[in-house]
Amino acid sequence: MAEFRTGTEEYIEGLVWGLQRAGVSVVGLGRPDAVLLPDKPGLGLPPRPPLTAWKKWWWETYGVRRVMPGTDCLHIPYLAHPPVKLAVPTVVTVHDVIPFVLPEYRHRVREHAYFAQVRRHLPKADALVAISEATRRDIAAVMPELTDRVTVILNGVHPMYFQGTEVQAVDQIVRRLGLRRHPRFLYVGGYDERKNVPLLIRAMRPVFEKLGDGELILVGARNFLPVHRVIADEKLSERVIVTPYLAREDIVALYQAADIFVFPSRYEGFGLPPAQALAMGVPVVAGNTPAVAEVVEDSAVLVPPDVLDDWVEALYQVAVSPALAHKLAAQGRIRAEALKWDAVARAYQTLYQRVIQGRR
Numbered sequence: 001m002a003e004f005r006t007g008t009e010e011y012i013e014g015l016v017w018g019l020q021r022a023g024v025s026v027v028g029l030g031r032p033d034a035v036l037l038p039d040k041p042g043l044g045l046p047p048r049p050p051l052t053a054w055k056k057w058w059w060e061t062y063g064v065r066r067v068m069p070g071t072d073c074l075h076i077p078y079l080a081h082p083p084v085k086l087a088v089p090t091v092v093t094v095h096d097v098i099p100f101v102l103p104e105y106r107h108r109v110r111e112h113a114y115f116a117q118v119r120r121h122l123p124k125a126d127a128l129v130a131i132s133e134a135t136r137r138d139i140a141a142v143m144p145e146l147t148d149r150v151t152v153i154l155n156g157v158h159p160m161y162f163q164g165t166e167v168q169a170v171d172q173i174v175r176r177l178g179l180r181r182h183p184r185f186l187y188v189g190g191y192d193e194r195k196n197v198p199l200l201i202r203a204m205r206p207v208f209e210k211l212g213d214g215e216l217i218l219v220g221a222r223n224f225l226p227v228h229r230v231i232a233d234e235k236l237s238e239r240v241i242v243t244p245y246l247a248r249e250d251i252v253a254l255y256q257a258a259d260i261f262v263f264p265s266r267y268e269g270f271g272l273p274p275a276q277a278l279a280m281g282v283p284v285v286a287g288n289t290p291a292v293a294e295v296v297e298d299s300a301v302l303v304p305p306d307v308l309d310d311w312v313e314a315l316y317q318v319a320v321s322p323a324l325a326h327k328l329a330a331q332g333r334i335r336a337e338a339l340k341w342d343a344v345a346r347a348y349q350t351l352y353q354r355v356i357q358g359r360r
Contacts, residue, residue, distance in 0.1 A: 018345025
């Protein structure tokens, strides 16, 4: 089984790839002697066991202070910063502010304490990157004192999603997963509550009935029991295929095998899977959350995340209209050109230069 890949990991790999293409030397803090290989999963680094909560806190509070001599700028690629201003300028990426706007993501006292600490320490950063204008607005709403140091730089999409893969690889994943129906709907993403996957499954039953055919692939859903319960309740076991986590090469092949990409999320800081689908030329039907709408612009059908009837109608209309599907695919490829890591990395390079100059 492939190891689970978070959006942050995809982001780090893509950013390192783009920065190296731009001639920027990138060294991993904590692994100074390791060569980063951006064309390899995990940057070619041997995997380490996940950090415990204690070790994660220690690293964010003390470990990241061990900046190597000769470093011009430290980029912390997620929401964290040590409690002091460092000797070199620091840039922090804010992928979203979920813990501050969605109460269900901070159930425990420990989580409250941790995110309160994050909020106290962020002013020590020289610059913050919001990965969408929607995330910038969220930062302004919950941490208005940081607004003047936020720069919006949209995420990039890994080059493999623009290149695609060979037909044999597509045929292989289709056979391996036992795919045999069309239209083929694909979901790639997480399965926590805000991702809204149970509603998608409920919408698929009337869609399949109206179409008389079709299947839905849920990538990475194999171990999520609530998803399986909804599939069983809707009697869709033959039409909903759940997979374990897959390697990027397999996911690229699945995008190529798909007819429609679906993404019912209620909240995103960006929405990387829809962006990947655009790059692959797959028509997208997604929840009309601010960040996703910003990412896809006019190249997708956007639906209120929790209106079941609207989802049924949108999925059905894209499935039965080749002209609409072709238009969405063509517009999606055009939109995705702006999300290539080459251009995105140059925006980061400009930001790094600015914060370095600001410290001199």
